[in-house]
Each structure stands twice: as structure tokens, then as C-alpha cells.
Amino acid sequence: MKPGAILAVAVGIGTALMVSGCGEEPQTATQRKVDATAYSGSTVGGFSEQGWKAGDKTSWEGQMRERNKGQNEYQR
Secondary structure, eight states, X not given: OOHXXXXXXXXXXXXXXXXXXXXXXXXXXXXXXXXXXXXXXXXXXXXXXXTOOTTOHHHHHHHHHHXXXXXXXXXX
């Protein structure tokens, strides 16, 4: 092959590789779908903390506050 033909093939392959990336569809974030509120609880026994009442939002918030104590890196 002639040097000009090799260069033309290389340019063609390079162009094909650059254009192939343009066919990707954009990835957009979607809203998380939740069937029930977080404080509604689990129907399976053994997955809830002692003293927590399923469906009680204030009890759930108190349990989350207690669980997160000591996990703030700025306060350590």
C-alpha cells in the first residue's frame, strides 16, 4: 500500500471511532419510586428495633436520631 492510502485508512478509522460515541442515549436521573413511607415499617419480624412502633413517624425519627449518634465525622 502507498503511504497516502495508509493515512486515508487511519483517518477513516479514527473518524469512525469518534462518531461511534455520538450514538449513546443521554442518561437522565429518574425519581425514586417508593411504595410506602419509610416509617411504615417492615412486615417481616426481626427487622425492627425494640421499642419502635410501626407507622409512628415521631417514634421512627427518634430511632433514626439515636442510630445516627456518633456518626458525624466533624464532631469526633
